[in-house]
Amino acid sequence: DPSIGKITLFAGPLQTWKDGDRAWHFDPVTETWQDKSTSPQPSAGRMAQAMAYDKARRGTWMFGGNTWPTGGDEVWFYDAAANRWELVNITGPKPSPRRFPGWAYDSRRDLLVLWGGVDGNDNGLNDTWIFRPATRTWQQITPASPPAGGAYMSSSLEYDHVNDAFVLHLGNDFYLYRYDSSGDLIAPDPVRNLLAR
DSSP, X not given: OTTTTOEEEEOOOSTTTOOTTSEEEEETTXXXXXEOXXXXXXXXXXXXXXXXXXXXXXXXXXXXXXXXXXXXXXEEEXXXXXXXXXXXXOOXXXXXXXXXXXXXXXXXXXXXXXXXXXXXXXXXXXXXXXXXXXXXXXXXXXXXXXXXXXXXXXXXEEEETTTTEEEEEETTEEEEEEOOXXXXXXXXXXXXXXXXX
């Protein structure tokens, strides 16, 4: 989080470490951790959630995760400077509960892309969704060639603002997702999926 110069971590299993009910800030300059437990905040024991920083709002969006083995479908927004969590009220369609999803913020179009993860039975999910922070709504999209799946619990999704593409690392493969060059004024159905070398 560049607004405070710290990295935000939230939760983890309640067993063993006994700290899965709070946020932490890590200062890379002093290499120290600070307990940022507050109320209200996401439920304790949450694990395998996804978090993505939104530089427009200077905060972090968190989706999914829950106590093992169930998954979650909640969206939370965390303002690290104020140390304040907000549970986002969602109306309309939304992704099914899951753990280990890919989740990244597109700073050009002010939206997040969610991909995959696993359900409560560890079945892989191969769906793609867009979350729009401005309206707090979800829309499922259907790329013509979705990722082949496989390493659902070890995928990683990031947005490359220089090349204007989402990059999904899935097992031994990399997938790129790009929007039509006319931008977000059109419906996001023409998302193209390209398997990179």
